[in-house]
Amino acid sequence: MYDGPIQDLIGELSRLPGIGPKGAQRIAFHLLDADPDDVTSLAETIVRAKRLVHFCRVCFNLTEEETCRVCQDPRRERSQICVVEESQDVVAIERTREFRGLYHVLGGAISPIDNRGPADLHIRELVQRLEDGTVTEVILATNPNTEGEVTATYLSRLLAPLGLEVSRLASGLPVGGDLEYADEITLGRAFAGRRTVGA
Amino acid sequence: MYDGPIQDLIGELSRLPGIGPKGAQRIAFHLLDADPDDVTSLAETIVRAKRLVHFCRVCFNLTEEETCRVCQDPRRERSQICVVEESQDVVAIERTREFRGLYHVLGGAISPIDNRGPADLHIRELVQRLEDGTVTEVILATNPNTEGEVTATYLSRLLAPLGLEVSRLASGLPVGGDLEYADEITLGRAFAGRRTVGA
Numbered sequence: 001m002y003d004g005p006i007q008d009l010i011g012e013l014s015r016l017p018g019i020g021p022k023g024a025q026r027i028a029f030h031l032l033d034a035d036p037d038d039v040t041s042l043a044e045t046i047v048r049a050k051r052l053v054h055f056c057r058v059c060f061n062l063t064e065e066e067t068c069r070v071c072q073d074p075r076r077e078r079s080q081i082c083v084v085e086e087s088q089d090v091v092a093i094e095r096t097r098e099f100r101g102l103y104h105v106l107g108g109a110i111s112p113i114d115n116r117g118p119a120d121l122h123i124r125e126l127v128q129r130l131e132d133g134t135v136t137e138v139i140l141a142t143n144p145n146t147e148g149e150v151t152a153t154y155l156s157r158l159l160a161p162l163g164l165e166v167s168r169l170a171s172g173l174p175v176g177g178d179l180e181y182a183d184e185i186t187l188g189r190a191f192a193g194r195r196t197v198g199a
Numbered sequence: 200m201y202d203g204p205i206q207d208l209i210g211e212l213s214r215l216p217g218i219g220p221k222g223a224q225r226i227a228f229h230l231l232d233a234d235p236d237d238v239t240s241l242a243e244t245i246v247r248a249k250r251l252v253h254f255c256r257v258c259f260n261l262t263e264e265e266t267c268r269v270c271q272d273p274r275r276e277r278s279q280i281c282v283v284e285e286s287q288d289v290v291a292i293e294r295t296r297e298f299r300g301l302y303h304v305l306g307g308a309i310s311p312i313d314n315r316g317p318a319d320l321h322i323r324e325l326v327q328r329l330e331d332g333t334v335t336e337v338i339l340a341t342n343p344n345t346e347g348e349v350t351a352t353y354l355s356r357l358l359a360p361l362g363l364e365v366s367r368l369a370s371g372l373p374v375g376g377d378l379e380y381a382d383e384i385t386l387g388r389a390f391a392g393r394r395t396v397g398a
Binding site (some may be wrong): 004005006008009012013015016017018019023025026027028029030031032036038039040041042043044045046047049050052053062064087088091190195 | 203204205207209211212214216217219222224225226227228229230231235237238239240241242243244245246247248249251252260263267284286287290
């Protein structure tokens with residue numbers, strides 16, 4: 001139906017995560033109808049971000065500099081490392097303002113289906129960071145799904161001999177949620193992790 | 200939270216239709232993690248499509264050439280014009296294979312809220328196309344919402360003196376839908392538009 005460059009554009013856009021064929025078509029027609037300067041600006045922003053942004057040499061978070069903002073910040077607690085799967089997770093945790101330590105971004109989770117094993121993640125670099133004894137606590141904040149759990153289990157066994165405090169984020173009912181609509185695994189975890197409240 | 204170019208990228212992406220802040224963040228991190236060649240290709244495809252694609256001189260559909268495929272096609276019935284709001288609507292109608300005439304893309308609908316009146320649409324050009332008497336039927340295929348209905352009403356009054364057959368697409372129950380879940384306006388239209396079936 002479409003001419004060449006329109007079809008190419010829809011094809012490229014539909015490869016982006018969370019965008020289906022309908023969404024890609026909608027965005028394509030929006031761009032073809034938009035101010036040319038806005039479209040050029042979008043394309044340039046994509047290219048510039050890709051050129052300037054890379055992984056932090058220490059923690060593999062995304063950054064424009066050699067090491068990321070968190071690693072550079074002298075006020076961060078250097079005895080704690082929070083291990084996450086992706087850079088997005090760092091953003092989510094930073095937003096809570098609950099954690100003042102450092103991060104380590106694995107670059108994914110162990111997933112046999114996707115043919116991704118421990119060697120494909122930044123696990124060796126994590127162990128190296130723990131060698132000098134500065135870090136005393138590791139918080140495993142991988143996703144609460146199968147791959148994330150497998151990865152957390154693998155890491156907790158790997159780190160056990162180092163004698164560090166290793167913890168995992170609590171699972172339970174999401175705040176603001178409705179008990180009635182919680183899935184059975186989440187509700188089961190909420191029971192298992194129940195905490196005594198003041199008398 | 201983000202460094203400059205990441206924030207710029209998320210900002211640009213979240214201006215696209217159907218993409219919220221979360222979706223923009225997800226796409227941004229996907230791009231930052233993707234193969235640089237793929238990202239360059241995306242940016243180039245956007246720029247190329249924008250450069251090559253423009254409006255058909257006759258019907259305002261999108262095309263790479265001076266006039267669009269439909270207008271160029273000698274097999275299309277030149278006595279019928281189907282009036283739509285956007286180029287996407289042409290695609291949707293072509294997919295049905297029900298219509299073999301020509302199109303006219305208005306470039307939107309009359310919408311006082313968006314400060315868009317008849318003069319902002321390609322209505323003058325439509326009237327010009329009807330002048331030589333080739334066209335005998337105009338099908339108003341604007342959207343079945345308030346703006347689309349207002350536009351169809353406006354056009355039907357404007358075209359009445361020309362003595363053409365002017366029709367509007369049928370409203371009714373979507374095929375494969377469930378009567379129980381139809382909204383009351385659609386169900387009302389389905390009643391009003393009911394058709395006698397064979398005895």
